[in-house]
Amino acid sequence: QVQLQESGPGLVKPSQTLSLTCTVSGGSISSGGYYWSWIRQHPGKGLEWIGYIYYSGTTYYNPSLKSRVTISVDTSKNQFSLKLSSVTAADTAVYYCAREVLAVADNWFDPWGQGTLVTVSS
Amino acid sequence: DIQMTQSPSSLSASVGDRVTITCQASQDISNYLNWYQQKPGKAPNLLIYDASNLKTGVPSRFSGSGSGTDFTFTISSLQPEDIATYYCQQYDNLPRTFGQGTKVEIK
Numbered sequence: 001q002v003q004l005q006e007s008g009p010g011l012v013k014p015s016q017t018l019s020l021t022c023t024v025s026g027g028s029i030s031s032g033g034y035y036w037s038w039i040r041q042h043p044g045k046g047l048e049w050i051g052y053i054y055y056s057g058t059t060y061y062n063p064s065l066k067s068r069v070t071i072s073v074d075t076s077k078n079q080f081s082l083k084l085s086s087v088t089a090a091d092t093a094v095y096y097c098a099r100e101v102l103a104v105a106d107n108w109f110d111p112w113g114q115g116t117l118v119t120v121s122s
Numbered sequence: 123d124i125q126m127t128q129s130p131s132s133l134s135a136s137v138g139d140r141v142t143i144t145c146q147a148s149q150d151i152s153n154y155l156n157w158y159q160q161k162p163g164k165a166p167n168l169l170i171y172d173a174s175n176l177k178t179g180v181p182s183r184f185s186g187s188g189s190g191t192d193f194t195f196t197i198s199s200l201q202p203e204d205i206a207t208y209y210c211q212q213y214d215n216l217p218r219t220f221g222q223g224t225k226v227e228i229k
Contacts, residue, residue, distance in 0.1 A: 047223075048220075098165075106154070110167075
C-alpha cells in the first residue's frame with residue numbers, strides 16, 4: 001500500500017527557510033486522483049492544513065501561510081516538497097505529509113507520513 | 123475559513139461506556155466531514171469519511187452521524203486501545219480545517 005515518509009532538517013534558525021521532502025512509495029504520485037498535502041501540528045495543539053499540490057503542479061495554500069509557503073513536486077523521484085520561508089519560533093511543529101484522496105464526492109486524508117518535528121531556534 | 127468546534131475538549135470514561143463527541147461547523151458543510159484518531163506520538167488515522175462511512179478495517183464500535191452544521195462521533199463501547207485524541211475535519215471548502223480535538227481517557 002502507499003506509504004509516505006517526511007525528511008529534512010529537524011532544526012532551523014529563525015528567519016531561514018524550512019525545507020522538507022515527502023517520499024511516496026507503493027504508488028505513483030502521477031497517478032492522479034489525489035492532492036499531495038502538508039499539515040502541521042504545533043506541540044500539544046491541533047492540526048493546521050498548510051496546502052496541497054496536484055501532480056500537474058497545481059497548488060493551493062492556506063491563506064494564513066500563503067506568503068511564505070511553496071509546495072513543489074518531482075514526479076521523477078516520486079516526491080513532493082515544502083518550503084516555508086522566514087520562519088520564527090511559531091513555526092516549531094510536527095510536519096506531516098498526507099495524501100488527500102479525491103473520491104467521487106468525498107475527500108479524505110489517508111495515508112499520513114509519520115511526521116517530523118521541526119524546531120526553530122538559534 | 124470554516125471554523126470547526128468540537129466538544130468536549132476532553133473526557134474520561136470507563137471501559138465499556140458509550141462515548142459521544144460533537145463537532146459543529148461555522149457554516150453548512152453538507153456531509154463533507156471526516157473523523158480521525160490520533161494516538162500519542164503517532165500521525166492521525168482516518169476512521170470515518172463522509173460523516174458516517176466507516177473506513178474499511180475500522181471496528182464497528184466507531185460511528186458518525188450528522189449533516190449541515192452538526193455532527194456526532196460515537197464509540198459504542200470504549201476499549202482501552204481507543205485512548206487517543208479525535209479530530210473532525212471539513213472538506214467542503216478550502217482551506218481544509220480541523221476541530222481542536224477531543225482527548226479521550228480511561229477513568
